[in-house]
Amino acid sequence: MRTISEHSQEEKRPAMTLPYDLLQFLGLLGALLLLAHPLGTFMARVYNGERTFLSPILAPCESLFYRICGVDRNDEMGWQRYAYAMLLFNLVLFLTLFGMLLAQPALPFNPQGLPGLSWPLALNTAISFVTNTNWQNYSGESTLSYFTQMAGLTVHNFVSAASGMAIVIALIRGFVRRTSAFIGNFWVDLTRSVLYILLPLSLVGAVFLTSQGVIQNFCGYKTAALTQPISYDKPKLDALGTPMLDRAGKPLTENVTAKEVSIPMGPVASQEAIKELGTNGGGFFNANSAHPFENPTPLSNFMEVLFILLIPAALTRTFGVMVGNPRQGRALLGVMLFLFIVAFGVLHASELASTPMLHKLGVAGGNLEGKELRFGLADTDIFTVATTATSCGAVTAMHDSLTPLGGLVPLSLILLGEIVFGGVGCGLYTMLAFAIIAVFVSGLMIGRTPEYLGKKIEVREMWMSIVIILVAGIVVLILSGLAMITPSATASMANPGAHGLTEVLYAFASMANNNGSAFAGLTGNTNFYNLLGGLAMLIGRYVPAVAVLAMAGGQAGKKYVPPSLGTLPTDKFPFAFWLTLVILIVGALTFFPALALGPIVEHLSMMGVN
Amino acid sequence: MKELKPAILMCLLFTLLCGGFYPAVVTGLAQTIFPRQANGSLIIDANGRTVGSALIGQPFSGPRYFWPRPSATAGFAYNPMASGGSNSGPANPAFLATVAERIGALRATGVTTPIPADLVLASASGLDPHISLDAARLQIPRIALARNLSEEAVAGFVANHTEGRQLGLLGEPRVNVLLLNRALDNP
Numbered sequence: 001m002r003t004i005s006e007h008s009q010e011e012k013r014p015a016m017t018l019p020y021d022l023l024q025f026l027g028l029l030g031a032l033l034l035l036a037h038p039l040g041t042f043m044a045r046v047y048n049g050e051r052t053f054l055s056p057i058l059a060p061c062e063s064l065f066y067r068i069c070g071v072d073r074n075d076e077m078g079w080q081r082y083a084y085a086m087l088l089f090n091l092v093l094f095l096t097l098f099g100m101l102l103a104q105p106a107l108p109f110n111p112q113g114l115p116g117l118s119w120p121l122a123l124n125t126a127i128s129f130v131t132n133t134n135w136q137n138y139s140g141e142s143t144l145s146y147f148t149q150m151a152g153l154t155v156h157n158f159v160s161a162a163s164g165m166a167i168v169i170a171l172i173r174g175f176v177r178r179t180s181a182f183i184g185n186f187w188v189d190l191t192r193s194v195l196y197i198l199l200p201l202s203l204v205g206a207v208f209l210t211s212q213g214v215i216q217n218f219c220g221y222k223t224a225a226l227t228q229p230i231s232y233d234k235p236k237l238d239a240l241g242t243p244m245l246d247r248a249g250k251p252l253t254e255n256v257t258a259k260e261v262s263i264p265m266g267p268v269a270s271q272e273a274i275k276e277l278g279t280n281g282g283g284f285f286n287a288n289s290a291h292p293f294e295n296p297t298p299l300s301n302f303m304e305v306l307f308i309l310l311i312p313a314a315l316t317r318t319f320g321v322m323v324g325n326p327r328q329g330r331a332l333l334g335v336m337l338f339l340f341i342v343a344f345g346v347l348h349a350s351e352l353a354s355t356p357m358l359h360k361l362g363v364a365g366g367n368l369e370g371k372e373l374r375f376g377l378a379d380t381d382i383f384t385v386a387t388t389a390t391s392c393g394a395v396t397a398m399h400d401s402l403t404p405l406g407g408l409v410p411l412s413l414i415l416l417g418e419i420v421f422g423g424v425g426c427g428l429y430t431m432l433a434f435a436i437i438a439v440f441v442s443g444l445m446i447g448r449t450p451e452y453l454g455k456k457i458e459v460r461e462m463w464m465s466i467v468i469i470l471v472a473g474i475v476v477l478i479l480s481g482l483a484m485i486t487p488s489a490t491a492s493m494a495n496p497g498a499h500g501l502t503e504v505l506y507a508f509a510s511m512a513n514n515n516g517s518a519f520a521g522l523t524g525n526t527n528f529y530n531l532l533g534g535l536a537m538l539i540g541r542y543v544p545a546v547a548v549l550a551m552a553g554g555q556a557g558k559k560y561v562p563p564s565l566g567t568l569p570t571d572k573f574p575f576a577f578w579l580t581l582v583i584l585i586v587g588a589l590t591f592f593p594a595l596a597l598g599p600i601v602e603h604l605s606m607m608g609v610n
Numbered sequence: 611m612k613e614l615k616p617a618i619l620m621c622l623l624f625t626l627l628c629g630g631f632y633p634a635v636v637t638g639l640a641q642t643i644f645p646r647q648a649n650g651s652l653i654i655d656a657n658g659r660t661v662g663s664a665l666i667g668q669p670f671s672g673p674r675y676f677w678p679r680p681s682a683t684a685g686f687a688y689n690p691m692a693s694g695g696s697n698s699g700p701a702n703p704a705f706l707a708t709v710a711e712r713i714g715a716l717r718a719t720g721v722t723t724p725i726p727a728d729l730v731l732a733s734a735s736g737l738d739p740h741i742s743l744d745a746a747r748l749q750i751p752r753i754a755l756a757r758n759l760s761e762e763a764v765a766g767f768v769a770n771h772t773e774g775r776q777l778g779l780l781g782e783p784r785v786n787v788l789l790l791n792r793a794l795d796n797p
Binding site: 017020023024027065068069070081084088091092093096139141142150152154157159187194199202206211213214216217218219223225227230232258261262264269270271274286287290291292296297298299301302355357358361362363364365366367368369370372373376395396397398400401402403404495496499502519520521602605 | 615617621623627628629640647648660672686687691698699705727730737740780792795
């Protein structure tokens with residue numbers, strides 16, 4: 001598995017690693033495009049109900065599901081019923097998980113005897129996983145039992161992703177169907193997403209990950225003797241477990257020596273695979289994908305990044321196939337690729353350059369604070385861009401410790417609405433909303449009829465697109481502003497100055513856009529962030545989702561307008577270019593003032609140090 | 611209310627399938643094909659005692675051992691029960707003071723060259739088992755002196771515990787500090 005002693009030819013300086021960095025980045029994009037194409041075609045067949053190579057095994061399971069649940073696969077739904085089924089299903093999921101988190105000590109597979117969660121934390125966590133956000137105000141190894149991780153979180157990783165996929169497929173059907181009142185059956189789309197796509201890929205991915213060293217067991221935590229015992233100051237606790245203070249109010253400590261440590265165990269690989277594939281991002285451990293048991297080697301890191309991007313990229317192909325013109329999907333994929341490359345370039349350049357303060361102290365090399373050495377800067381930066389370009393939110397780096405411009409990249413990717421590949425399902429539907437805005441604006445400017453995929457863009461579509469794009473942004477700005485005038489909220493900041501504002505802005509951006517990564521210095525487990533964050537996640541997930549379905553219903557009912565001389569071609573380069581501009585303009589107009597007060601001012605003041 | 615029945619039953623079925631069947635199958639396969647990795651790549655010493663995991667770093671200090679990267683885990687450094695980073699912002703004065711302190715500790719051992727970043731900046735997990743080749747080389751004279759070995763001999767240990775880029779391409783060349791230090795103790 002590992003190669004030993006290749007060190008002689010590995011004399012490297014930063015300049016020497018750049019070709020490796022580029023090669024790894026291009027290798028990733030190559031592998032992604034190579035896999036996304038056939039997967040996208042396969043997914044189109046699955047959602048159209050056609051036979052695939054998995055049908056001999058899975059079709060009977062699928063039928064069994066429908067029989068047990070009393071679902072008729074030919075029972076087509078209008079958009080209201082589709083939305084109602086989706087919301088009801090999510091409500092049931094939420095209640096189940098909320099109950100499970102509160103009742104943790106009474107449930108099995110809890111070898112560490114971990115207690116139940118407080119209700120605000122349980123509420124935040126349940127919302128977080130139901131909405132595909134996977135924001136974590138807790139640390140997994142000391143809070144959640146194996147049962148909660150498996151029967152709770154792993155399950156939600158599957159079904160929240162499948163919900164997103166179902167919604168975007170309904171929207172695509174809306175474009176495809178002509179004068180129809182129906183957009184598909186939610187239960188069928190949900191079941192097919194899990195059975196044919198998420199489950200088989202996760203199975204393969206999880207076993208591959210264990211080959212690299214990701215753990216998968218049900219043992220209790222292991223005790224390991226330290227080679228060199230460590231002595232440290234431990235806070236003194238009184239009989240009730242509260243820290244004791246001396247006369248001056250400082251915590252009392254006693255010097256103790258640790259001769260052994262506990263090493264946490266658990267069924268990690270099975271959760272790790274779906275965590276990336278479903279762009280969920282909730283780590284088994286506090287350090288998430290930076291933890292060596294979640295992400296032990298550069299190859300496991302490569303695979304995890306690939307898994308994060310795979311379904312969102314494949315969905316552009318599925319979209320193209322289903323609307324009968326693959327070039328429509330390719331235009332969107334091109335926009336995503338372009339933004340992805342730019343984001344990686346800015347982040348990587350900024351982290352390689354490190355900071356003038358560290359240079360002054362005599363530190364050589366890039367900014368490695370909050371990064372793992374086995375991945376180096378390149379693999380870490382690729383992961384950071386991938387996880388925030390999508391709604392994944394798993395991390396291999398502590399985003400709080402990125403350079404100011406480096407931190408601006410993930411924050412901007414999230415604020416743009418996670419459309420650069422985006423979350424499974426929600427990335428593509430948000431991108432389609434941007435495409436509709438772009439079609440409409442260009443229609444106004446050049447006097448062409450606003451049409452997209454043979455359907456007229458009218459008032460309803462514009463309203464829904466604006467809701468889809470702006471709701472999360474409005475929530476972010478209002479709640480961040482509220483946090484700034486709430487002393488208990490500003491007390492949660494870990495770093496002084498502009499960086500503290502960035503921590504809060506990032507927190508609400510991440511929750512409202514259902515990302516889940518964090519500037520984790522912020523103490524999130526307070527009533528303020530648990531409750532308002534929960535609200536942000538709910539609004540950010542369900543308001544756009546219902547708007548998408550409303551748009552799908554509206555489009556499905558419309559007549560097909562054949563392209564004429566007055567139609568703007570949306571499958572060509574000029575449109576892709578225009579769409580990119582629209583995305584950047586909308587993003588900049590909404591968020592520039594807030595970003596200027598956070599990362600940008602931090603960067604400028606840092607440069608002023610010299 | 612027609613949708614309530616499938617909502618509840620689907621929730622139940624997916625819990626059984628994705629929360630029961632799927633992890634069980636993965637566990638079965640992993641324990642059969644990759645049992646060592648699936649159980650944490652544990653290191654067992656000659657007496658049958660578990661002394662750590664090849665993937666999880668441990669704290670080391672003093673002149674006789676290679677020092678790992680700084681760790682920001684709660685309680686004590688390299689506490690596997692509290693994985694995590696410092697989350698310090700790059701301009702945080704407290705963070706810069708800590709880095710300066712770590713550099714001072716290295717300079718006190720006679721290091722005059724620029725300091726490799728990994729040796730004074732804390733990792734993301736706080737459990738990073740590796741240091742860079744530069745960080746290892748810089749410590750060789752100190753360890754050779756403390757252990758009464760030649761620098762060539764110590765460099766040989768380092769060479770034996772160096773991992774190259776995976777598949778010749780991925781990641782960074784690196785040295786596993788725990789394995790290296792254990793080899794120094796039990797040559």
